[in-house]
Amino acid sequence: MSEKVRLVILITAQPGRGEEQVAAFERLAPVVRGEEGCLQYDMHQVSGDPDRFVLIEEWGSKAALAAHDVTAHMVAADAASPGFRAGPATVLEISAESVA
Known part of the structure; x- marks a missing residue:
C-alpha cells in the first residue's frame, strides 16, 4: 500500500486578479519542488477562465x-493569498491508486 499523498486543489482568484495567482505560484513552485518528499x-489554469486554477x-x-504545510514560505504564501484570492482554496485528497 502506497504512503504517497495526492492532492487536487481548486483555486479561484478575485475577478481580474488571476495573474497575481500565477506570479505567486511562479515564485513559490521552485522552493516547494525542492522540499524533501515533494514529487x-x-x-494549471482552467480553460477559458483566467481566474481559476487547479x-x-x-x-x-x-x-x-505536514512538514511542507508549516514551512516559512508556505506560511507567508498563505498569509498573502487573501489579497488576490476570492476565498479559501478547496483541497481534495485523492486516492494514490488509479481506479481503472
Whole structure:
C-alpha cells in the first residue's frame, strides 16, 4: 500500500486578479519542488477562465506534506493569498491508486 499523498486543489482568484495567482505560484513552485518528499507541484489554469486554477500536488508521505504545510514560505504564501484570492482554496485528497 502506497504512503504517497495526492492532492487536487481548486483555486479561484478575485475577478481580474488571476495573474497575481500565477506570479505567486511562479515564485513559490521552485522552493516547494525542492522540499524533501515533494514529487509533484504543478498548477494549471482552467480553460477559458483566467481566474481559476487547479493545483496538483503529490508527496512521498503524509509526514512530508505536514512538514511542507508549516514551512516559512508556505506560511507567508498563505498569509498573502487573501489579497488576490476570492476565498479559501478547496483541497481534495485523492486516492494514490488509479481506479481503472
